[in-house]
Each structure stands twice: as structure tokens, then as C-alpha cells.
Amino acid sequence: MDNLFSLLLLPLISAIVLVFVRSDRAKWVALLLSLINLGLTVPFLLRFDPQAGVQFEQMWVWIERLNVNFHIGLDGISLPLVLLTNGLIPLIIATTDHTRFKGNFYALVLFMQLGLLLVFTALDAFSFYVGWEIALIPIYFICALWGTGDRVATNLKFFIYTFAGSILMLIGILYLYQQTPAGSFEWTAFAGLNLPETTQHWVFWAFFLAFAIKIPILPFHTWQPNTYVQAPAAGTMLLSGIMLKMGVFGLIRWLLPIAPLGVAEYGTLVMTLCVIGIVYASLIAFRQDDAKRLIAYSSIAHVGLISGGVFSLTVDGLQGAMIQMVNHGISVVGLFFVIDLIERRTGSRSLSELGGLASRTPKLAIAFLILVMGAVGLPLTNGFIGEFLLLKGLFGTAGYGLWYAVFGGLTLILGAVYMLRLYQKTMLGELPEQWFSVSDIKSTDVVILGILVVLVVVIGVLPNYLLELSEPAINNLLQQISFRTA
Amino acid sequence: MGAIITLSLLAILLLYLGLFKAKSALLPVTLAGLALAIGFEWYGWNQMAAPQYSGMVLFDHYAIAFSILCIFIAGLVLSLSKAYFKAISENVAEYYALILFSLVGALLVCAYHNFAILFIGIEVMSVALYILVGIRKKDRASNEAALKYFLMGAFSTGFLLFGITLMYGATGSFDLNELQQYVRSTPDHQISPLFFAGILLMLVGLCFKVGAAPFHFWTPDVYDGSPILITAYMSTVVKVASFAGFLRLFSMVMVPLDGFWEPLLLTIAIITLFVGNISALVQSSFKRMLAYSSIAHAGYMLFAILSIGSLSPSAILTYGLAYSLASVVAFAALILVKRQIGTDQFESFNGLAKQNRFLAFVVTVAMLSLAGIPLTAGFIGKFMMFGRVMESYHTLLLVLAAINAVIGVCYYLRVVVHLYFKSVGDQVETSAIKVPLNFQIIFAISILLTLAVGVYPEWLINLL
Structure with a gap:
């Protein structure tokens, strides 16, 4: 029962299933599926050993010639957030009004769950980036389709703002990839780099901006109030309850070990x-x-x-x-x-x-x-x-x-x-x-x-x-x- | 070579079919012929590649992969044509024949090993297109487009030919291998000035063909004035083939001289990105937006030529496939909504999501792929291109490219906004848009392939 990948796969399958559930029952199907995923999380919690570093690792070669791996695992930093994600998603689904939302809404929620879980478990920068970006698409649609007020312009700003941040991070990731001796996207390889101080300074900004926009830290917060207010309640919960943790998690998992001198500066x-x-x-x-x-x-x-x-x-x-x-x-x-x-x-x-x-x-x-x-x-x-x-x-x-x-x-x-x-x-x-x-x-x-x-x-x-x-x-x-x- | 002969014969056969009014046979015969051509290419994959026919052509993996890509995309475009050509012309067979002739030219450009073939290929590819662009002879825009395309095309081939001549003057050969020998064996300062002038002129000629700024002025008008399917064909197959030819020349011959052409190409790439993206941002017509965005994509594809390495061919192949699939979907959707609503403005996509969820979803995926969002092929392409640039440490270019990626998201997302968030105006009847079966199949193939490459690109990248 320690197949971490199944934890990521289930939301994806659930999302695909839910696209085709068009009746009022969509909410209950989504709730059931997300509860199953919560249930699947429990064994990880029980068998987790805080002292043992990264556990339940799974790795497959994704793109061999670019040295990209699909590499996931849990450690003490990611486990609480995985728990949070899998615990909150069923609650968020339960809070929704089943007459208002159809299957496609819940499909988006669960697809976002996939992105979030990938962000929290990724041990490879490419996997991390993919998760980071694909969490953005569903929340954009959730907020823009079911939101109120001037939702289109607000969410366009939100999307472009966060996308701008993440593309900077992509440049940072590609740069670090070049710096690693064997050309690797692995987290351990990135964290093991001893970059010169001046380099760390700009690498710091490349990553920090992406995370700071997501969190958001002042003065990158201008997208946040309108997006939160105009989103449907469930969207606001997803944004504030889980998504902004992506940014904080990014700081701890990626920024601190990669650019400690930048952080110091x-x-x-x-x-x-x-x-x-x-x-x-x-x-x-x-x-x-x-x-x-x-x-x-x-x-x-x-x-x-x-x-x-x-x-x-x-x-x-x-x-x-x-x-x-x-x-x-x-x-x-x-x-x-x-x-x-x-x-x-x-x-x-x-x-x-x-x-x-x-x-x-x-x-x-x-x-x-x-x-x-x-x-x-x-x-x-x-x-x-x-x-x-x-x-x-x-x-x-x-x-x-x-x-x-x-x-x-x-x-x-x-x-x-x-x-x-x-x-x-x-x-x-x-x-x-x-x-x-x-x-x-x-x-x-x-x-x-x-x-x-x-x-x-x-x-x-x-x-x-x-x-x-x-x-x-x-x-x-x-x-x-x-x-x-x- | 089998594929080139097949396609040439197929085109003639189609003309005869047209003569005997066997209109319903046109499409099946074409598709069968394309399948046969792909089969020939496939068969050649495992054979030892050596320059053939006095070194005229070289069917190595590179040529075969790009040829298959061109044939495949042409097949997609032609499958969409079933009702489309009939609606705009009496003589449908000509369309098929001309597109196939142009495709033959594209294959030659992918496989050339001698400047003579490069030139012939480009001409065969273009001449057929001059006719196709102007085929709606009563339409002013179409006529204007044809004239512009012809004049600009003539100029660019002029440049190309002049460049080839100068290089011949310097080296005494049209053969890529011999040119390669010349560049490698001659110390830099002894390389004839003629050769450098030749590089310059060929660069200009090829940039014309791929639609890179500042040689892009023909692109928007020509793309806008042509029938949509012809635009789809031009912006995909022709662009991919031109890039294949471009990269082949530069990776085989020009690499040692990159100190000379790299700054030039760098400038061109930057200008292309900004011109394409900023112009696309302010368009009100979907078709013109795609035209400008195709310029922007040419900018990204230039990255692979800027920093030539072992991954450059697969980078262009991946990017070309991703871009072509998304473009085919976008143009196909445009055909459908234009048929319903009558304009190619963004507004014609208004409220599409409510009328036809499948179509809206398909267009959304295509736009996300063009914007380079993960899990679509476009992201893998962009990722590889960015990776190429990072490898040669053009960090400034990368930052500018990132800015452009953000601009790109703005206008691709605008389409999504129209699809989902704008209400249908009163002027349009609310009847649902019907998606014909052949469109459904093409949409399904393109989107599945886009997602397949986006999720698991290994097979594609390992080809070259």
C-alpha cells in the first residue's frame, strides 16, 4: 500500500470519470473518490518514519535524453502538505452546492489535486514545474467560470501574473540543470550545487518571484484580493487553503537549499x-x-x-x-x-x-x-x-x-x-x-x-x-x- | 525517394480523376497515397543512409522524420478539405494536386544534400502555393495575398540563389559534404569573403521562407488572404520543411563559422519574437492573430539553430509537431465557426463552450499547447527550445523569450475567454455548431497526439 504514484493517479482518473457524470450526483461521486484518496493517504502517515529522510520514493525515466525523471517521494516537509491537500479536498467538495455544480466542476477540482500533489511530492525539478503549472489551469477555470463580478479580467490577471512568475522559475531550473555535473533535474543534484555567490543572487530571484507571487508576499499580492473575492467559495478555499502553500513549500523545498547565499543576502x-x-x-x-x-x-x-x-x-x-x-x-x-x-x-x-x-x-x-x-x-x-x-x-x-x-x-x-x-x-x-x-x-x-x-x-x-x-x-x-x- | 515519386504520381493521378469528374474518389485516393508515402519513408528508416543520385539527396533519419511529419500534417489538412474546397471552387482536384506538388517540394527541402535540390525544392513548394493562395480569383484579398506572396517569394528565392552562387564561387561546389569539408579545412581568415556574403544572403532567403522578422511582412497578409485550409497548410508544413532545410544547412556546414552568423541570427530571433507576439496581441481577427503568432513561433524555433547541438533536430521536430497540430486544430475550428457566423474575428468564438463543449475543449487544449502549458506538446517543444538556449548561455535571449512567452499567454488566453466567458450576441442564432465526422476525427487525433507528446515525449525525442 505504499505506492505513492497511486495517490497521484487516482485524482486524475477521478477527474476523467467526473467529466462524464452530468447529473446532480456528481458531488457525491467526487466526494467518494476524494475520500478514497484520503483513505489511501493514511497508510503513508502510519508507516512514515520522520527520521528516515525521503521515503516511498518512486522514479521513472521520463525523457531520457534530457535526463528528466518522474521522481516523487515523501519527507517530513511534504507529508503534512499532502495530508492537508487530501484532507481538505473532500471537505471542500462537501461544502459545495450540488445543484449548482456539475461534473466538470468537480473534475477540475480533482485535476487540481493532481497538480498540487505533484508539486508537494516532486523530487525532480521538471516534475515539480509540471505540477506547478497544471495546478494553475483548473483553478483558473474554476474561478473564471463560476465566479462573480469582473471575473474574466481578474482571473486573466491572476493567470498571467502567476505564469510570469513560473516562467522565470523555468529559466532558473534550466540554468541549474546546466550547472549540475551530469545535467540533472534531480532535487538532490540541485540542492548539492555549490553555486558562486553572485549566481545564487539571481537564481534566488528567479525562484523567489515565482513563489512570492503565488503566496503572495507584498508587493506581489495585487492579484489576490479580487481573485479571492470573485471566485466561488470552493475556489477561494482551494486558492487560500491549499494553493498558496505551494509557494511556501517551494521556498522551503527548493529555494532555501539551492540558493542559501541568496537567501542570506x-x-x-x-x-x-x-x-x-x-x-x-x-x-x-x-x-x-x-x-x-x-x-x-x-x-x-x-x-x-x-x-x-x-x-x-x-x-x-x-x-x-x-x-x-x-x-x-x-x-x-x-x-x-x-x-x-x-x-x-x-x-x-x-x-x-x-x-x-x-x-x-x-x-x-x-x-x-x-x-x-x-x-x-x-x-x-x-x-x-x-x-x-x-x-x-x-x-x-x-x-x-x-x-x-x-x-x-x-x-x-x-x-x-x-x-x-x-x-x-x-x-x-x-x-x-x-x-x-x-x-x-x-x-x-x-x-x-x-x-x-x-x-x-x-x-x-x-x-x-x-x-x-x-x-x-x-x-x-x-x-x-x-x-x-x- | 519512393515517397517523392509516389506523391508526384499521386498528384498527376488526382488531376486525371478531376478530369473524369470522380470527385468522391479524390480524398480517399489522396489519403491512400499519403499513407503509401509514409510507408515508403518508414521502410527507409532502417537502411543505411548515404547521399544518393550523385549526392543530390540524403534520406537519413533526419530527412525521414521531417518528411513523415510533413506528410502527416498535410494528410490532416487534406482530410479537413472534404466539404471545404467544394464550397469555394468547382475544380476541386486542382487543390489536391497542387497541395501534393507543394508537399513534394517540402520533402525535397527536408532531404536535400545539394543546393540544386534545395533550390528546386523551395521553388516546387512555393510555386504551387502561389497558385493556391490566389485560387479564389474573384476575391480581392486572395489576389492581393497571391501577388504579395509571389513578389516576396521571388525576392527571397533571388536572395537564396544569389547566396548559393556566391558560395559556389568560393568553394566550387553545391554539395553539402564538400562545403562542410571546405569550412572545416580552411582556416577562418582564409575563407573567401564571397562565402561570408553567401551565408548572409542565404540567411536572408531562408528567413523569408520561415517568416522571421524583419522579413515577415508578407506573412500576415498572405495568411489572412488565403483560404483557411491553405493558410493551415502554409503555416504548418511549409514552415516545418523550411526549418528542416534551414537547420540542415547550418548544422552541417555553418557550425564552425558561428562567430559570424550567430549575432545576426540572435538579433533576428529577438526581433521575430517581439514583432510576432506584440502584433498578435493587438489583432482583432483570430486568423491574423494566428498569422502573427506563427511568426512568434518561428522565433522560438530559431533557438534550435542558434545553439546547434545534438538535440537541435529533435527540438525542431518536437516543436514543429506541437505547433502544427495546434495550428491545424485552430484553423479547423475557425473553418467551423466561420461557416456558422461568417467572420474570423475573435467574436465568432463567443460562447462556443455553451454550444459545443467538445469543440471548445479541443480549441482550449490547442491554445494551451501554443502557449506552452505542461502536459501539452507545446510545453515540451518550448522546454527543449529554452534548454537549447540555456546550453549556449544566451541568458539575455532566454529572459526576453520568457517575456514573450508571457505575452503569448495573453492572446492565447483571450481565445479561451471568448470561448467560455463571452456570451453569444443576439445576431447569431443559437443552433449548436455541428462538427462533421472528418473534423471530429482530426480533432481527436490532433488532441490525443498533443497530449501524448506532452505526457510522454520520449519516443519523439529519441527519434533523432
């Missing part, structure tokens, strides 16, 4: 950008009236902190980034789902129009409260562990660590301010007359939110299990980097 700059992004996005989030846009901006703040943790180059920072990627995925999917549920009931996302819904939808209100607590980072919720580690990492950064931590720490305060405002303006206060008849959520929605809420609390109380998965890999990575920069 520009680390301060990037950290500063991240910290500015945190404060900036938090302040904007506070001013939003549209609940979805508010969470979109809060997402920029959160990933700013996560990226900051990566560039802190400390164990705490990177570990915090790892666990916070999972946490952010869980809470942001939950939050967008809550907003979607409110919108389905009231037809509005505007904070100035909403209010007092807790009296009509008590179950939703409780779930929402716990999710908000998780996003704010209250102790005993998952967000606390992540943010604590990240801030500790930021503090430990060589150089201006104290300042990063001080300004990064504002995320806790500002986050509490805008998230509680969100909760207050929607759930508390006086219920406007037009929504007296709003009904509480259905039992299926209770189950989905229940799972998310349980995850928020369980990871918050017992974070060690997740942290132990990635710790050896992170330590190993940092050792390599400090060895190569010394």
Missing part, C-alpha cells in the same frame, strides 16, 4: 517585506466591509507571517511555518465556508448589513466562534501554536529579530481586532428585520464544520504529532544551509 529585505505585509494587510482587513475580502486580506497577513518564519532560518520559524500552513488551511477553509453559508442564507456578505445572526443560527455561531479563535491564535487552538513558534522564530532571526518579532507580533493584536469585528458584525448585535426567517445550518454542514472545529482544537491541544513529522527534515535542512553559508 536578501533575507533581510524579504523579512521586511513580510513584516510590512503583515501590518499593511491587517490594517486593510480592518477597514473592509465585505466579509470575504476581509478574510482575503487576513490571509495575506497570515502568509506574511508564515513566509517570515521561513526566512527567519530558525528551527522554530520553519517548524512554525510548517504547522501554520496546515492550520491556516483548516481555519481559512472554515472561515470561507461560514461566509458562504451566511451568504447563501442572507444573500449578503456586507458587514454593515449583517448582524445578530447568532440568535437564528446558533450552531453556525458556535463553529464560527471557534474558527475565529483559531484564526486569532487563542491558546488551546491550533493558531496559537503556529503563531507562537513563528514569532519565536522571527525573534530568533539573526540581525533585526527583535523588530521583526515586534511588528510581526502586531498580527496577534490586529488579527484579534479584525476577526472579532467580523464576528461581532455578523453574529452579534441586533438582527435586521429582513433576516428574521434565516434558518440554522443543515446537518451535513454541521458535520463539515464539526470536523474543522475538532481539527482546530485537536491540533491546538496536541500539536506535537504534527511537529514531530517535520522536525528532523527541518533540522536537516537548516544544518545544510548553515554548512553551506559558513
Whole structure:
């Protein structure tokens, strides 16, 4: 049962099957297939040995004359993200409205899952790039076909922006390929390169821009708010819950080992950008009236902190980034789902129009409260562990660590301010007359939110299990980097 | 050689069939003949390749692979022609015969080993096309296109011929092997200035043929004015064959002198990329967009000649196949929507996804392939081209190429936007577009092959 390839193959087959399912049942077929894939993930988790480095490797020659291999494997850095992907996709599918979406929608979701899984498991730069690009096509169609507002122009910008980033990365990959002694696209070969410092500087930018656009790090975030807001709820969840982790993962898996000197050179700059992004996005989030846009901006703040943790180059920072990627995925999917549920009931996302819904939808209100607590980072919720580690990492950064931590720490305060405002303006206060008849959520929605809420609390109380998965890999990575920069 | 003879005889046979009004037999006979020609080429694959007929032609793997590609693409184009030619002309047989004559020329260009054959091949290929371009004789655009194409073609062959002459003056031979000997055995400073002038003129002539800027001015008007299928044929088969001939000359003879021609070709490639892409970006006609994008693709294909290496032939073969398949699909789709709506503007694709999901999907894949998105053949082609450039460390060119790839995505995605996100106007009746069976088959073959090469390109790359 440790055939990693089957994990990638199933979404592809599912996607092809779903193209031909045109009835209302498409959602249930998709849910079933994605649950099977989640089930297939469990054996990997059980048999995974954190100390053993890369495991479950599979390699086939893809293009012999170019030395391209199809090479996949799992290590402590990729496993949490594979789990996140395979865990969130069924939930995201479950949140969708089965009367609105047909088989082709779910086919796109599952095709995207293939791209995401390939990104997270690839150990060959060519495979990685292929996954990176093919994850973009389905999400583009999901957002543009089922979105609202000025979706065409927004998503064109999104597509072109991210494509521009990735083509730069392709140049970087081809350059590194030339540098490897035997002409190889293997991750180990790339990571083993000892490039001259000046070379590492521009290689850093070639990769960093691709990842920074995807994450997005300020000032490359301009595509993000509109794309998130105009996408259908499931699309927003895919984008924020999973896709932006591609960027952070890329930083950890590819950028840090390939260009450690570049990271050392520009680390301060990037950290500063991240910290500015945190404060900036938090302040904007506070001013939003549209609940979805508010969470979109809060997402920029959160990933700013996560990226900051990566560039802190400390164990705490990177570990915090790892666990916070999972946490952010869980809470942001939950939050967008809550907003979607409110919108389905009231037809509005505007904070100035909403209010007092807790009296009509008590179950939703409780779930929402716990999710908000998780996003704010209250102790005993998952967000606390992540943010604590990240801030500790930021503090430990060589150089201006104290300042990063001080300004990064504002995320806790500002986050509490805008998230509680969100909760207050929607759930508390006086219920406007037009929504007296709003009904509480259905039992299926209770189950989905229940799972998310349980995850928020369980990871918050017992974070060690997740942290132990990635710790050896992170330590190993940092050792390599400090060895190569010394 | 069997293939060339087969095709020549086939073309004459078709003329006779036309004479006896056996119109329904034309297409089956043509396709059978093309299959036979491919069979002959295939048969030659395992034989020892040596220059034949006093060193006139060389059927090595290189020539055979490109010949098969040309015949195959021509077959795809001709299969689309069933109803198409009938609608625009009485005398259908001429179309088939002329395209086949042109194809014979293309095969000669792929297999030449002597400048005489290169010249004859290019002429045979082009003369048939001059007629085909102007075959709608009452149509002004078609006439204009034919005249432009003829004048420009005459110029370019003039340049080519002049170049060949100068090289002959310097070396005393038309034979590629002897030219190769000359270049290799003569120290650089002793190579006659005539030879360098010859290189220059041949470069200009060949750039005309492949439609590289700044020698591209004929391309948009000619592509726009010709019947769509002829455009499809010109922008695929003729381009691929011209590149095959181009690369053969430069890889066999010119490599040692790359210090002379490389900067020139580099400039040409950069200009070609920008001119093609930026012009394509602002077109309102789908057909003209494809014409300009074909210029841009010529720019990418020049990369393989810029940095000649053992992978150059398969890079051009892969790119040529990917580009041709996607172009055939795009032009075929254009025929269908134009039949329905009557214009070749982007707007005629509006809302196609709602009327015919299959057609919309097919066009989308073709556009993604042209844009170079992974899992399509276009990505493999682009990846190989970029890899070629990286190998010779033209990093600046690569950065410019990346910028161009992004521009390319803009206008290919525009087609997708029209397919899926624009609503059909009121002026069009909402009846679904019907895709005839032969179109369905061609779409299926092209798309499956595009995806097959995109997912598993090993077999294609290992050919050469």
C-alpha cells in the first residue's frame, strides 16, 4: 500500500470519470473518490518514519535524453502538505452546492489535486514545474467560470501574473540543470550545487518571484484580493487553503537549499517585506466591509507571517511555518465556508448589513466562534501554536529579530481586532428585520464544520504529532544551509 | 525517394480523376497515397543512409522524420478539405494536386544534400502555393495575398540563389559534404569573403521562407488572404520543411563559422519574437492573430539553430509537431465557426463552450499547447527550445523569450475567454455548431497526439 504514484493517479482518473457524470450526483461521486484518496493517504502517515529522510520514493525515466525523471517521494516537509491537500479536498467538495455544480466542476477540482500533489511530492525539478503549472489551469477555470463580478479580467490577471512568475522559475531550473555535473533535474543534484555567490543572487530571484507571487508576499499580492473575492467559495478555499502553500513549500523545498547565499543576502529585505505585509494587510482587513475580502486580506497577513518564519532560518520559524500552513488551511477553509453559508442564507456578505445572526443560527455561531479563535491564535487552538513558534522564530532571526518579532507580533493584536469585528458584525448585535426567517445550518454542514472545529482544537491541544513529522527534515535542512553559508 | 515519386504520381493521378469528374474518389485516393508515402519513408528508416543520385539527396533519419511529419500534417489538412474546397471552387482536384506538388517540394527541402535540390525544392513548394493562395480569383484579398506572396517569394528565392552562387564561387561546389569539408579545412581568415556574403544572403532567403522578422511582412497578409485550409497548410508544413532545410544547412556546414552568423541570427530571433507576439496581441481577427503568432513561433524555433547541438533536430521536430497540430486544430475550428457566423474575428468564438463543449475543449487544449502549458506538446517543444538556449548561455535571449512567452499567454488566453466567458450576441442564432465526422476525427487525433507528446515525449525525442 505504499505506492505513492497511486495517490497521484487516482485524482486524475477521478477527474476523467467526473467529466462524464452530468447529473446532480456528481458531488457525491467526487466526494467518494476524494475520500478514497484520503483513505489511501493514511497508510503513508502510519508507516512514515520522520527520521528516515525521503521515503516511498518512486522514479521513472521520463525523457531520457534530457535526463528528466518522474521522481516523487515523501519527507517530513511534504507529508503534512499532502495530508492537508487530501484532507481538505473532500471537505471542500462537501461544502459545495450540488445543484449548482456539475461534473466538470468537480473534475477540475480533482485535476487540481493532481497538480498540487505533484508539486508537494516532486523530487525532480521538471516534475515539480509540471505540477506547478497544471495546478494553475483548473483553478483558473474554476474561478473564471463560476465566479462573480469582473471575473474574466481578474482571473486573466491572476493567470498571467502567476505564469510570469513560473516562467522565470523555468529559466532558473534550466540554468541549474546546466550547472549540475551530469545535467540533472534531480532535487538532490540541485540542492548539492555549490553555486558562486553572485549566481545564487539571481537564481534566488528567479525562484523567489515565482513563489512570492503565488503566496503572495507584498508587493506581489495585487492579484489576490479580487481573485479571492470573485471566485466561488470552493475556489477561494482551494486558492487560500491549499494553493498558496505551494509557494511556501517551494521556498522551503527548493529555494532555501539551492540558493542559501541568496537567501542570506536578501533575507533581510524579504523579512521586511513580510513584516510590512503583515501590518499593511491587517490594517486593510480592518477597514473592509465585505466579509470575504476581509478574510482575503487576513490571509495575506497570515502568509506574511508564515513566509517570515521561513526566512527567519530558525528551527522554530520553519517548524512554525510548517504547522501554520496546515492550520491556516483548516481555519481559512472554515472561515470561507461560514461566509458562504451566511451568504447563501442572507444573500449578503456586507458587514454593515449583517448582524445578530447568532440568535437564528446558533450552531453556525458556535463553529464560527471557534474558527475565529483559531484564526486569532487563542491558546488551546491550533493558531496559537503556529503563531507562537513563528514569532519565536522571527525573534530568533539573526540581525533585526527583535523588530521583526515586534511588528510581526502586531498580527496577534490586529488579527484579534479584525476577526472579532467580523464576528461581532455578523453574529452579534441586533438582527435586521429582513433576516428574521434565516434558518440554522443543515446537518451535513454541521458535520463539515464539526470536523474543522475538532481539527482546530485537536491540533491546538496536541500539536506535537504534527511537529514531530517535520522536525528532523527541518533540522536537516537548516544544518545544510548553515554548512553551506559558513 | 519512393515517397517523392509516389506523391508526384499521386498528384498527376488526382488531376486525371478531376478530369473524369470522380470527385468522391479524390480524398480517399489522396489519403491512400499519403499513407503509401509514409510507408515508403518508414521502410527507409532502417537502411543505411548515404547521399544518393550523385549526392543530390540524403534520406537519413533526419530527412525521414521531417518528411513523415510533413506528410502527416498535410494528410490532416487534406482530410479537413472534404466539404471545404467544394464550397469555394468547382475544380476541386486542382487543390489536391497542387497541395501534393507543394508537399513534394517540402520533402525535397527536408532531404536535400545539394543546393540544386534545395533550390528546386523551395521553388516546387512555393510555386504551387502561389497558385493556391490566389485560387479564389474573384476575391480581392486572395489576389492581393497571391501577388504579395509571389513578389516576396521571388525576392527571397533571388536572395537564396544569389547566396548559393556566391558560395559556389568560393568553394566550387553545391554539395553539402564538400562545403562542410571546405569550412572545416580552411582556416577562418582564409575563407573567401564571397562565402561570408553567401551565408548572409542565404540567411536572408531562408528567413523569408520561415517568416522571421524583419522579413515577415508578407506573412500576415498572405495568411489572412488565403483560404483557411491553405493558410493551415502554409503555416504548418511549409514552415516545418523550411526549418528542416534551414537547420540542415547550418548544422552541417555553418557550425564552425558561428562567430559570424550567430549575432545576426540572435538579433533576428529577438526581433521575430517581439514583432510576432506584440502584433498578435493587438489583432482583432483570430486568423491574423494566428498569422502573427506563427511568426512568434518561428522565433522560438530559431533557438534550435542558434545553439546547434545534438538535440537541435529533435527540438525542431518536437516543436514543429506541437505547433502544427495546434495550428491545424485552430484553423479547423475557425473553418467551423466561420461557416456558422461568417467572420474570423475573435467574436465568432463567443460562447462556443455553451454550444459545443467538445469543440471548445479541443480549441482550449490547442491554445494551451501554443502557449506552452505542461502536459501539452507545446510545453515540451518550448522546454527543449529554452534548454537549447540555456546550453549556449544566451541568458539575455532566454529572459526576453520568457517575456514573450508571457505575452503569448495573453492572446492565447483571450481565445479561451471568448470561448467560455463571452456570451453569444443576439445576431447569431443559437443552433449548436455541428462538427462533421472528418473534423471530429482530426480533432481527436490532433488532441490525443498533443497530449501524448506532452505526457510522454520520449519516443519523439529519441527519434533523432
